[in-house]
Amino acid sequence: MDENGAMPAGDVIEQPDRPWNRGLLRRTNERLLLDRLRALGTASRAQLARETGLSKPTVSTALASLAAAGLVHEVGTLTPERGRTAVLYAPDPAAGYVLGVDIGRTWLRVAVVDLDGAVAARADVRNRARTSTALAGLVVDTARRVIADAALDPAAVVHGVVGTPGVYDPARRRVRYAAHLPGWGRAGIVDRLGEELGMPLEVHNDANLAALGEYTYGAGAGSRLLAYLLIGTGLGMGVVAEGRLCTGAHGLAGEIGFLPWPGGPKPERLEDAVSGVAVVAAARRFGMSGRLTAKAVFDAARLGVPAAVRAVELEAERVAYTVAAAAAVLDPDLIVLGGGVGQGVDLLLGPVREHLRALTPLRPRIAPSRLGEDAVLLGAVATALDTARDLVFEHRTAGT
Amino acid sequence: MDENGAMPAGDVIEQPDRPWNRGLLRRTNERLLLDRLRALGTASRAQLARETGLSKPTVSTALASLAAAGLVHEVGTLTPERGRTAVLYAPDPAAGYVLGVDIGRTWLRVAVVDLDGAVAARADVRNRARTSTALAGLVVDTARRVIADAALDPAAVVHGVVGTPGVYDPARRRVRYAAHLPGWGRAGIVDRLGEELGMPLEVHNDANLAALGEYTYGAGAGSRLLAYLLIGTGLGMGVVAEGRLCTGAHGLAGEIGFLPWPGGPKPERLEDAVSGVAVVAAARRFGMSGRLTAKAVFDAARLGVPAAVRAVELEAERVAYTVAAAAAVLDPDLIVLGGGVGQGVDLLLGPVREHLRALTPLRPRIAPSRLGEDAVLLGAVATALDTARDLVFEHRTAGT
DNA sequence: CGATAAAGTTAAGGACCCTTACCAAGGTCG
DNA sequence: CGACCTTGGTAAGGGTCCTTAACTTTATCG
Structure with a gap:
């Protein structure tokens, strides 16, 4: 999957031969809780303890640590049939945002979504660019506008995925086989895009992203x-x-x-x-x-x-x-x-x-x-979310 | 991969949502050391500490535990350029054996190999069976003979993989699309095979195993x-x-x-x-x-x-x-x-x-x-080794 | 108002790993 | 031949994390 990606954004992928010292144990458990919380949507600490098999004290401290990092927060209370009212936690969707881009021959689509996948802002503009430079400029402008529309600090957008015809060749840092987009195959274009937007970018084939989009949000x-x-x-x-x-x-x-x-x-x-x-x-x-x-x-x-x-x-x-x-x-x-x-x-x-x-x-x-015309865009978003969730989590531990 | 397998032999596959309590931490580190040792072939404890990033005391205790379980053993010493002579450790190939079976239309091939993949015994017999019962009997007899030829306790053979034309349907517990082997598609045959041999069996398509064989040992x-x-x-x-x-x-x-x-x-x-x-x-x-x-x-x-x-x-x-x-x-x-x-x-x-x-x-x-005619058999062996290495390791912790 | 039940907290204990320090063994050099 | 260096390996102490087992809090129910 990451073979196509540009700038794989640090070692998001777990190195299997890293030693499992205590720090990793803590991190892994926090990650386990966060993932479970995402699956459940919202849950109390006692419930998470039951679900994950961790002890209640462990869940409490880990969740406090996650809350301090801004990854989860309290969202209310729930009074069960009988017993004390529980404090409910949920992952904070605003802990990070991602950018999805679909570069088509006639349309350019850009969306910014939060970690829950909710669209914060979106723009669909006609792709009238005749040169790769113009296209790159259009992408950057549109992306910046969308981020501004969502009233976001650009730094809050932690990852971006671009869908385009053709195949990205990470070794030569260029797109190949993009016959319908003139000049788009020039080396370094994607790098420049990522630089100007100030976020790590991945590039994937549009059909691949559409498949992923349908798998995640659509018919699949x-x-x-x-x-x-x-x-x-x-x-x-x-x-x-x-x-x-x-x-x-x-x-x-x-x-x-x-x-x-x-x-x-x-x-x-x-x-x-x-x-x-x-x-x-x-x-x-x-x-x-x-x-x-x-x-x-x-x-x-x-x-x-x-x-x-x-x-x-x-x-x-x-x-x-x-x-x-x-x-x-x-x-x-x-x-x-x-x-x-x-x-x-x-x-x-x-x-x-x-x-x-x-x-x-x-x-x-x-x-x-x-998903129709949105398949590629949603696929880009889904892919970006996958890595962004890792990214946000890793960042946290680095920051704390 | 395991979709095709019969009797998946316990929870070899790591459940990702199991909590990472201390026990798992220890196990994971021991596993890390064992895998690294397999990759290196032979190494001293100090070397392993450098390679894995674990501390020397940790490596010592973990390796002692692995040695007590019979998974590794000392194999000699090495005097470096200067400094004290090191004690070398290596994984013990005799910690477990696997059975590979290639059921072809004309030939039946059976091999027993140790955890290093070294062939302990092998037999190639003509498949003259005209009924599924006869074929099952032939497989069992040949396998038993091969295990005996290797002078092994049958209990030492911890896993088996069978390659056959067709596709194993784990839900219905039968082989499908095996047109050239009459009766071979009857339900329960594979189960009986595993029972009589006293080991968990997986069944895979022959072309798939051959691919894996060439990938592991051959042109791929x-x-x-x-x-x-x-x-x-x-x-x-x-x-x-x-x-x-x-x-x-x-x-x-x-x-x-x-x-x-x-x-x-x-x-x-x-x-x-x-x-x-x-x-x-x-x-x-x-x-x-x-x-x-x-x-x-x-x-x-x-x-x-x-x-x-x-x-x-x-x-x-x-x-x-x-x-x-x-x-x-x-x-x-x-x-x-x-x-x-x-x-x-x-x-x-x-x-x-x-x-x-x-x-x-x-x-x-x-x-x-x-690999020629041996591709399927070697692929079966490679597949069996993959799960057997897990199996032997898990068994150890259960036994200790 | 007490029994019950569930959520959450506190305190004690244990397992594991790391660091630091130390010992052991072989070689080199004066 | 002994001091020194280098490397392998062990011992002791400390720290982090998790768990168990209590305990507190807060709700409902009779």
């Missing part, structure tokens, strides 16, 4: 292995196994645009056969004309325009092939369809399932995206 | 993401990412036999197009006759028999397609070719690489299997 909750198919301007896939992103050896896992597609007379790339562009091309081939978009074709198909219907039918066939390939290799229990073609999911879902029946005995559940 | 050392293509009677793939097996949501990951293969007039399964049977069928179609095996076809191709050459060429094309599909979805840095077709790897490797160039821009390293 509880899935053991989820594949998110992003069918838009391009074609991508993100894979989440047991809650963790599978990025492959070079971060290229899920680049199923590179799947060989034997449909045509000569081998072509699947991306050219499945993406939104292909839908338009097919519709044109079947007789539609004018300024077409994928959305327009789907709308026409809904109205029964024959050429559009045939184009959608063809698209379904190809999506089914894609799904079948992913299913055979990965054995997901859920495949989420998203991206620009998400607008046509209602039309595609049935035919895709139909074709799939002929293609393979494996039949994973297929569901439409539930 | 250090690979970040390895895919092992098992081309034999059937077609299978095992995936090892970051040293861990990827089994998918239902243990069916890598069942690329189910990939749609659009080559023929009607869609057929890739397994039918790529496996050893397909090589023979192709050779026959191109004019060869007589009692053919895949090996015979490859031998003939080496001698230049045209029909055989064409069959191999076709096979290469299809293997290339398989590799391309796996590469696009998973982004491995290494693909190992093994199985019965392994005998023809010398002929296939070049053409496969050639075809791949036309199919996809992704070009993972492709290597022949280095």
Whole structure:
């Protein structure tokens, strides 16, 4: 997961061969309590003692220490059936904030959320930048504005995750394969972004983040292995196994645009056969004309325009092939369809399932995206929260 | 990884929400020392103190405790450049043994190895069993014989891993999709095996274990993401990412036999197009006759028999397609070719690489299997060792 | 108003680890 | 040959953390 990340922000990851001296024991227990408290939402000290197996005095002192660091606070009282009223504690969502960024070809989305995942501020602006410098500037400006809108001290934003097409190469410090964003592959851009914003940044592939977004907040909750198919301007896939992103050896896992597609007379790339562009091309081939978009074709198909219907039918066939390939290799229990073609999911879902029946005995559940256009942004936020929760906790111990 | 396993043998897996009381602290440090000692092979207490960051007294007492439990022992002394001679310690490989079993259609292989992975005894017998009962009996008999050959108390064998075609379904306690082993899918067979042998057994898919074998002992050392293509009677793939097996949501990951293969007039399964049977069928179609095996076809191709050459060429094309599909979805840095077709790897490797160039821009390293027929057995052993090392350690603390 | 029950606190005790200091053993150098 | 250095290993003391076992506090119920 961190292979794609820039500036991994210190040793957040527990070094397994560090000795377990007393300090770590204390820290680990405090962390255990904090995590449990997050899971419960709110709890009394006695309840936490029962849940974690720690003794009541230990819970009391540890929670006091967490409260002193600003990570938890009292939120009220609860009087049980009988017995003394309990003081309830909850994690303080304002202990840290994270930035999520979705850099798309047409839209730039930025959100700041607190540790609970509640959105403090958000902005969606059109991406009209024609150069990488302009784009970087737009990202920085928008991010600063969003942070200001949330009335936050910029230092309170402890981590940021950026979703973009392509793959971040941490060794060369640059984005690769981002064909649709001119100049975006220049080295050092991400570093500069992080510097100007004054926070550690990670960069991840947009399909990967969308998968994580759907897993965390959307259609994929509880899935053991989820594949998110992003069918838009391009074609991508993100894979989440047991809650963790599978990025492959070079971060290229899920680049199923590179799947060989034997449909045509000569081998072509699947991306050219499945993406939104292909839908338009097919519709044109079947007789539609004018300024077409994928959305327009789907709308026409809904109205029964024959050429559009045939184009959608063809698209379904190809999506089914894609799904079948992913299913055979990965054995997901859920495949989420998203991206620009998400607008046509209602039309595609049935035919895709139909074709799939002929293609393979494996039949994973297929569901439409539930987050829609927000999948990448929410995935970025979820990823950032994961590391930010570690970060805030570690910082605390350093500060105390 | 443990999703496929039967009888997970107690709570080997650390429960993350168990409180970190002092006992666990001690255990964790002892475990840290043991692991470090395994990595170093042999070391003095002072050296271990430097390496782990623990203090010398702590290392001394912990090591004494490990020695009392029989997990480590003194192995000699070392006089450094200057200074007092050090007492060297090493993990005791005889602290436990594991059983590895490879149930193939034609061969049954069984090995007993110590914790260092050194083979104590091994047997390879022909699998002539026609019923599941006979096969189970053969496995038990052979395993008992191997344990006896190694002059071991059966109780010293703490864990076993069985590799078999198909997928173990832990919920229904049976093997599924084991088409080539009649009756092997009956429920309870694995349970009975474990009972009769008196040890906890895990069952894994053979391709998965072979992948793990090549990763641990063979061509895949250090690979970040390895895919092992098992081309034999059937077609299978095992995936090892970051040293861990990827089994998918239902243990069916890598069942690329189910990939749609659009080559023929009607869609057929890739397994039918790529496996050893397909090589023979192709050779026959191109004019060869007589009692053919895949090996015979490859031998003939080496001698230049045209029909055989064409069959191999076709096979290469299809293997290339398989590799391309796996590469696009998973982004491995290494693909190992093994199985019965392994005998023809010398002929296939070049053409496969050639075809791949036309199919996809992704070009993972492709290597022949280095373990050959032993891949599954060694993978079983490696898997068993992983859990056995935990098991032996946990047992110790229980016993003391 | 006392019995009961649950939340939380206080005090004593134990387990573990670390630091400091010390001893032991082998070599080098005067 | 003995002082010194360097390294391995042990002993004693101190500190931190957790737990157990009481105790206090505060609510409900009869």
